[in-house]
Amino acid sequence: MCLREGRLLMSYGYRRAPYGNRVRVSADHGVTWGEELVISADVATGDLWYPSTVELADGALVTVWYESMEDTRLAVLRQARWRLE
Numbered sequence: 001m002c003l004r005e006g007r008l009l010m011s012y013g014y015r016r017a018p019y020g021n022r023v024r025v026s027a028d029h030g031v032t033w034g035e036e037l038v039i040s041a042d043v044a045t046g047d048l049w050y051p052s053t054v055e056l057a058d059g060a061l062v063t064v065w066y067e068s069m070e071d072t073r074l075a076v077l078r079q080a081r082w083r084l085e
Helices: none
Strands: 008-014 020-026 037-040 048-055 061-068 075-082
Touching (some): 020 048, 020 061, 037 075
Antiparallel strands (some): 020 037, 061 075
8 A cells, every 4th residue: 555655655464473563664666675664573373364554644553454353254354554664
């Protein structure tokens, strides 16, 4: 996604322990990417998918994803509200 100030933000599921979601930011249109930022690291299994991030009017970011619950066939939607520093 393109942030209001012009940088690109990429969110993705991290499927190695500790499982969770991470983002990276690019200031040069995707030629290079900054260090990983951990959004969540408490997912029970590596079965997590489709993180999507939006920027709110106040500059906060919200990332939403789904993950499978451990030892069940159920999945849940989760979200994290956070800010780039």
